[in-house]
Structures are given as C-alpha cells and as structure tokens.
Amino acid sequence: MAAVRQLLAETGYERLTVDAVAARAGVGKAAIYRRYASKVEMVFAATLHDDDLPPPADTGSLHGDLLAIAHRVHARMNTPAARQIGPAVIAELSRSSELTEKFQQGPLAAERQLYATVLDRATARGELARPADPAVVHLLVSGPIFFAVSGYRISVDDAVLEAIATTVTAGLRS
Amino acid sequence: MAAVRQLLAETGYERLTVDAVAARAGVGKAAIYRRYASKVEMVFAATLHDDDLPPPADTGSLHGDLLAIAHRVHARMNTPAARQIGPAVIAELSRSSELTEKFQQGPLAAERQLYATVLDRATARGELARPADPAVVHLLVSGPIFFAVSGYRISVDDAVLEAIATTVTAGLRS
Numbered sequence: 001m002a003a004v005r006q007l008l009a010e011t012g013y014e015r016l017t018v019d020a021v022a023a024r025a026g027v028g029k030a031a032i033y034r035r036y037a038s039k040v041e042m043v044f045a046a047t048l049h050d051d052d053l054p055p056p057a058d059t060g061s062l063h064g065d066l067l068a069i070a071h072r073v074h075a076r077m078n079t080p081a082a083r084q085i086g087p088a089v090i091a092e093l094s095r096s097s098e099l100t101e102k103f104q105q106g107p108l109a110a111e112r113q114l115y116a117t118v119l120d121r122a123t124a125r126g127e128l129a130r131p132a133d134p135a136v137v138h139l140l141v142s143g144p145i146f147f148a149v150s151g152y153r154i155s156v157d158d159a160v161l162e163a164i165a166t167t168v169t170a171g172l173r174s
Numbered sequence: 175m176a177a178v179r180q181l182l183a184e185t186g187y188e189r190l191t192v193d194a195v196a197a198r199a200g201v202g203k204a205a206i207y208r209r210y211a212s213k214v215e216m217v218f219a220a221t222l223h224d225d226d227l228p229p230p231a232d233t234g235s236l237h238g239d240l241l242a243i244a245h246r247v248h249a250r251m252n253t254p255a256a257r258q259i260g261p262a263v264i265a266e267l268s269r270s271s272e273l274t275e276k277f278q279q280g281p282l283a284a285e286r287q288l289y290a291t292v293l294d295r296a297t298a299r300g301e302l303a304r305p306a307d308p309a310v311v312h313l314l315v316s317g318p319i320f321f322a323v324s325g326y327r328i329s330v331d332d333a334v335l336e337a338i339a340t341t342v343t344a345g346l347r348s
Contacts, residue, residue, distance in 0.1 A: 108326045108328075139322055145317070147317035151264065172345075
C-alpha cells in the first residue's frame with residue numbers, strides 16, 4: 001500500500017503499473033493479483049479504504065456517530081492521492097459493469113456496514129422510532145461529501161459536515 | 175444542443191469536436207464559442223442543463239418541492255448522454271481550477287438558486303423555524319443522487335428519492 005501511494009505521487013494514476021508496484025514493494029506480481037484483481041482495486045484500497053472498515057467508536061448518540069463518519073469520509077476523500085484517483089475510478093466504473101459489481105460488493109458494502117452499525121446503536125438507545133435503511137443513510141451522509149469533493153469541487157468545512165450530520169439525524173429521528 | 179446530443183451518441187465525448195457540432199448545426203464555430211468557451215461547457219449544457227434553470231412549480235409544501243427537484247435531478251443525471259459525459263466532466267474539472275470556478279459560477283449557482291427558491295417558499299409558508307442554507311440543502315438532495323449515479327452506479331428508484339426528500343425535509347423542519 002505504501003508503494004502504491006509513493007508511485008501514485010511520482011507518476012500519477014495513468015502511468016502506474018502493477019509491475020512497478022511489485023518492484024518497489026519487493027514482492028512478486030502474483031502476490032498483488034492474489035489480493036487485487038486490477039490496478040484500480042489496488043489503488044482504491046491504498047488511497048481510500050479496503051473492505052475491512054472498522055466502525056467508529058460509539059460516541060453515545062446517532063448525531064455524534066454520523067458526524068464521526070462524515071469527518072472520516074471527508075478526510076479520506078480529500079487527500080491529494082484520493083483527489084487524484086477519484087476521477088479515474090469513476091471513469092473505470094463507468095466503462096465496466098463487472099468492475100462496478102465488484103466495487104458494490106466490496107467497498108460499497110463495507111461503507112454501508114458502518115452505517116448499519118451506527119443505526120443499530122441508535123435503535124438500541126431508543127433514538128429511532130422506526131428502523132432506517134443503511135443504504136439510504138449512506139447516500140444521505142457520504143453522498144453530499146462525494147458530490148462536493150468529486151463533483152463541483154466545493155471545499156467542505158466542519159460547519160458543513162455538522163449541518164449534514166445534524167439535518168440527517170433530525171430527519172431520521174422525527 | 176440537438177447537434178451536440180446527436181454527435182455524442184454517434185462518436186462519444188472524446189472524439190466530439192466543436193468543429194463537428196458547428197458543421198452539423200450549420201452555424202459558424204465562432205457562434206458556438208461566443209456562448210460556450212469550451213467543449214465541456216457546451217456538452218454539459220446540452221446534456222444536463224444550462225445556467226437558466228426554472229424552479230419547479232410550487233407544490234404547496236417543502237417536501238413536495240424537494241421531491242420534485244430530486245426527480246428532476248435524477249432524470250437529468252440518468253440519461254444515457256449524461257451518464258456518458260459525467261466521468262469526462264469530473265475529470266476535466268479535476269484538471270483545471272479555472273474551469274471548476276466557471277462551473278461553480280454557472281451551473282452550480284443555478285442549481286443552488288433552485289433550492290433557494292423552494293426554501294424561500296417554505297419560509298413564507300411558515301414551514302421552517304430557522305432559515306436553511308441553500309448550499310447545504312443542495313448538497314443534501316442532489317449529492318446522494320450524484321453519488322449513486324456517478325459514483326457506485328447504484329440504481330435509484332422512486333422510493334429512494336422519496337426517502338431523501340422526506341428525511342431532509344423532516345431534518346430541516348425540526
């Protein structure tokens with residue numbers, strides 16, 4: 001993962017090769033392909049996250065938990081490496097429905113699981129009258145951040161993250 | 175605009191040229207450049223929207239107005255042409271801060287104005303105790319749709335649009 005990040009900074013996504021990563025990391029190419037079937041999957045794991053996403057510590061409230069996720073999502077999407085590879089990942093997914101399905105079963109499912117965990121906590125605390133769909137809450141919290149960072153490239157400050165967490169929490173509780 | 179859409183369908187974004195559009199439309203290239211300074215601005219206007227976005231008809235409630243915008247945003251982002259050019263627009267914005275600024279002053283400002291209009295209506299109806307920031311509500315409603323369509327390419331049905339409008343409205347009202 002460190003080798004991927006170094007080479008991304010040196011050569012950019014387009015010219016990065018799995019061969020170069022293997023050489024830099026001192027491992028065989030097969031060892032990489034056992035774990036990542038394609039360059040884009042390897043790069044996503046190295047710059048955004050892999051499929052093992054630990055949930056945030058329990059803050060004691062749904063608002064606190066969603067705010068913690070929002071901060072983490074923004075911090076990850078807003079690194080130079082993630083900002084560099086974001087458009088390439090989007091383009092690769094748009095060209096391949098097979099790759100899209102792999103991303104939905106891998107990173108997307110991992111992200112939704114984070115939301116499922118904090119919604120379960122909220123239900124256990126009695127914060128939610130009705131169950132909420134983790135897939136929708138994922139769109140409602142991660143979506144605005146993705147839109148701002150990868151779409152119109154709007155800078156997102158703490159106040160915006162707070163407004164997202166506050167509005168979504170109040171909407172789910174009401 | 176019709177010539178752009180025809181040529182996009184025939185040749186794709188990469189091979190589309192302003193020359194070909196001028197020839198197809200039977201106008202001079204200068205006439206196009208007077209209106210659109212670049213290919214990407216021309217294509218965005220032809221497939222998503224121009225900078226003159228009429229607000230939706232007043233449905234009588236903030237929920238109805240936000241749901242109407244959500245349906246419109248999804249319908250526009252989900253056409254074959256928009257799905258084709260989305261990744262190209264994202265890549266071009268990521269490479270040029272000058273272009274990003276033009277998109278923020280053009281299409282982004284037009285989209286925010288839609289939200290400002292429906293929030294003003296909601297305030298006038300007495301639906302909102304406190305004023306809401308149109309820029310944040312834009313992220314909260316358009317963001318999840320953009321994330322689903324252009325990010326993980328998740329299909330968005332009426333129930334998801336309804337859940338987005340309902341949660342955001344309840345969050346803003348509480």
